Amino acid sequence: MAVIIDKDTRVVVQGITGNQGSFHTAQMLAYGTQVVAGVNFDKAGQQVHGVPVVATVHEAVERYGANASIVFVPARFAKDAALEAIDAGVEVLVLIPEHIPTQDAMEIHAAARKAGVRVIGPNTFGIISPGKCKMGIMPNHIYTPGPVGVVARSGTLSYEIAYTLTRAGFGQSTVIGMGGDRVIGVNFIEALELFEQDPETKVIVMVGEIGGIQEELAAEYIKAHVTKPVVAFLAGRSAPPGKRMGHAGAIIEGNRGTYQSKVQALEAAGVAVASLPWEVADLVRQKLG
Amino acid sequence: MKLYEYLAKSLLAEVGIPTPQGRLATTPEEAEAAAREIGPCAVKAQVLVGGRGKAGGIKLANTPEEARQRAAEILGMNLKGYIVEKVWVEQQLKIDRELYVSITVDGQARQPLVIASAHGGVNIEEVPEEYIVKKNIDITTGLLPFHGREIARRLGLSGDLAKQFADILAKMYTAFRKYDAELVEINPLAVVGDRLIAADSRLNVEDDALFRHPELPRVEEGTELERKVRATGLAFVQLDGDIAVMANGAGMAMGTLDVLSLYGGRPANFLDAGGGASVEPMAQAIRFLLETKPKAILINIFGGITRCDDVARAIVTVKETEGIPVPLVVRLVGTNDEEGRRILAEAGIHAYTDMGEAAKAVVAAAYGEGR
Structure with missing residues (x-):
């Protein structure tokens, strides 16, 4: 699956x-x-x-x-x-x-x-079910089949995280690139719903970033509907407000979309949030424990 | 892209939204002539910075002579780094009540969103949720007359004012679609006697749709270096630190800044070298980094479509042509990384494979080991 x-x-x-x-x-x-x-x-x-x-x-x-x-x-x-x-x-x-x-x-x-x-998408690296099918532009060699479902707003950062997972021995069921734009298709909530139902997926990794309220809404959804363990990494901890960090959606506007508000929301929903990208593999190990 | 106030208002007036009378002036004499036609007026600096009023960029004038004097004071003024070249001379209104209405993009619903409130005149984020009316619009059928009637009713408007509101909202939506706006905002939408007037308004056009709008003058935001780098198609933001950073991909670039900061580094910039850039554009990106005169440079590449050998060639090109006078730390993994590492080694540059080690190394190189 x-x-x-x-x-x-x-x-x-x-x-x-x-x-x-x-x-x-x-x-x-x-x-x-x-x-x-x-x-x-x-x-x-x-x-x-x-x-x-x-x-x-x-x-x-x-x-x-x-x-x-x-x-x-x-x-x-x-x-x-x-x-x-x-x-x-x-x-x-x-x-x-x-x-x-x-x-x-x-x-x-x-x-x-x-x-x-x-x-x-749009503005996505695509989607890959390792060993089965790849529709996207991600490098071929960094993925391996396994129990981790990954959903990410950003491409290269998700490569980094998939690569550390693979090296640590944790393969992926499917890796979904949501895309960096304001208006996108499959979002965190839909991906969480799919991974929750997928028997192959045992743990879910979210790769988020500053801007918007997608992570906060995902946290509410996790609290209410997700029984599988969730691990997250969020980019933009050091980003100043009001500056668009490359992605159209990655901007702190007023007091919305800050790193702190996302971490608080996710942690309150029981999500383990890594402060460094390579810590994701350690947290996955603990969750699969 | 934000539009100048005078332009946003002119475009909204063009689609039939009632706006205060106004004239653009580039000299005190033109401002005087404008005030002669308009009567008591406000003289407003045309710059794209917030807090113009507090900084002295908006002044009232009751006579044409006064308008000339106020314009003379404002023209040439330096407002937060921008020199005022134009003023907008605008009719003063006798406002009875202030409403709020805007159309924006709702990323969650993937639809346009109308936001309205009977409590206008202030920043909408400061208005309590219970005083705000929101309504998503199906973009395939557009904003229909019933939307205007229903929102007017929920704002407590009736009779002719409600009809005027519905008419203004429909025209705002026309402007939203016509100009590929990411925001059309009227705040305040003023009740002046028995009429509604868009006393102040904003129209922001989406950058990605500008190719459809050759008629709109381009307004560049950002510092001189930011504008120069962005003109080459790279995403670049200047920050106030002293370690220059290049990475590929927006998320990776952000993640690199975060890791660097966690290890005590102060990033000088955000630079997304993009996916699949070839040698010359990447070399150019490194030259831009050198222009910020950093204490050290960190290049962090996870090659997907970007090929690590191309990155290595770009680095060596810059090193051999203009030289890299500050410590350079490179982290290189992904597509063709072995070849990339070999090219760098020949030029005497070590490439890390681990992002954390590279970040620590650049902090040590920039600030000294014994920090």
Whole structure:
């Protein structure tokens, strides 16, 4: 078991002929992901790393049975691409691009909700169920299958944490990149719900950061609904207020979104919060104990 | 991107929202002429800093001559580092009551959110929750007339004022969508006799949507160095410490600052070198770090799409061309890290694999071992 994607996921890559799309198609194939088709209207009929290029997402669904899409097109074309995938009936949509306008993101999520499509991102590194399927841009070699469900707002920081978990002997059931934008699809609460139900997942790791109230809301949800142990690391402890730290969502506004308020909320919900990234593995060891 | 007050108000007036009469002036004479048309007025500095009024950037004038004098005082003034080049000469209103209304983005609901209150004129965060009305809007159908009627009712408005409110709210939503706003705020929405007027307002346009708005003048925020670095597409924030930091990825960059601070280091900046940057942009990023004249530099890379050999080549390039005159500590793991470490070793630079050790080493190098 894993959540959202597994070995039966059939992936279509939108923007497969671009630099990023082509490079990561090769990486996903190397990982064992079933990439069944790519989309580029002008290059239909060609192949990229042996993957057939088709004209539209509908065609990828009809001819190759695609049921999940990963989007690599430039941000300004992402809304069209995402709505196309939703219209074509995919079940999972991973939005890699950064800088998708927020109002476009709101329109994508509204359509996805009506169609029952699960959206990861935008501005995400994607999602991986180690040993089964990878839809994203994360390095292939740092993950291993196991009992830890990871959900993160940030990419590279989650690599760091997955890597320390792997080295300490703790594999991962699924690692979900929520994305660093203000408006995102799968969030902490949805990920916690999925991991709580997943029999393979024994402990959940949250990688959060300053800004917004997602961690605080997750803490309330954990208190009420999560029985599995949860470990967290939060970035931005030393960040000054009012400065946007790279991610659109990572900014302390007024007295909202501070490191302290998130740590307090999570600890009150019984979550073990690591003060250094590599302490996450120690806390996981204690929880699995 | 925040817009100047005069521009935000002009755009809201353009969609039909009643705003106070105003004229833009760049000289005292223009301010005098504006006041002759408008009558008793406020002369307001056009800078994007909070607390303008307290800093002397907003002054009242009852006659055209007075407006000229006030404008002469304000123009050229240095307000928190910004020189005032323009003033907005605006009609004074006789306000009976103050309301609040805004449209913003609700990240949790993934929808636009209307926030309104009958207690306006103050910072909305200071208004008790029970006096605030909130309503999410489905972006696919947009803001409908019933939303305006219902919110007006919940604010205790009736009759013609309620109708005016609903009309203003609909037009705010039009502006919110038209300009890809992340915030449209009217505070206070003033009751002046039997009319509602947007006495003060703000319109912030989302940076990621600016490509759709070539008509809007760009307003750059931040320090000169911040603007210069951001112009190259890197996320950069200046901080007040003395150890320069580069990492790849926003979360990793933040995490690096945290670890450095925990070990007693004072970070000079946040710099996200991004995912998958090639040699030359990364070398440029290191040159920007040198411009802050740090005591030491920490480079922390977990290579995913970023290749460690490219990072190493960037470091060596800068070392060989302009030199790196301060201690440099590098931590390198991930894609092609062995090759990266080899390139650095040839140039006499050791690369750590452990983030904590690297952070400790840079603190020792910057401040001396025996601290």
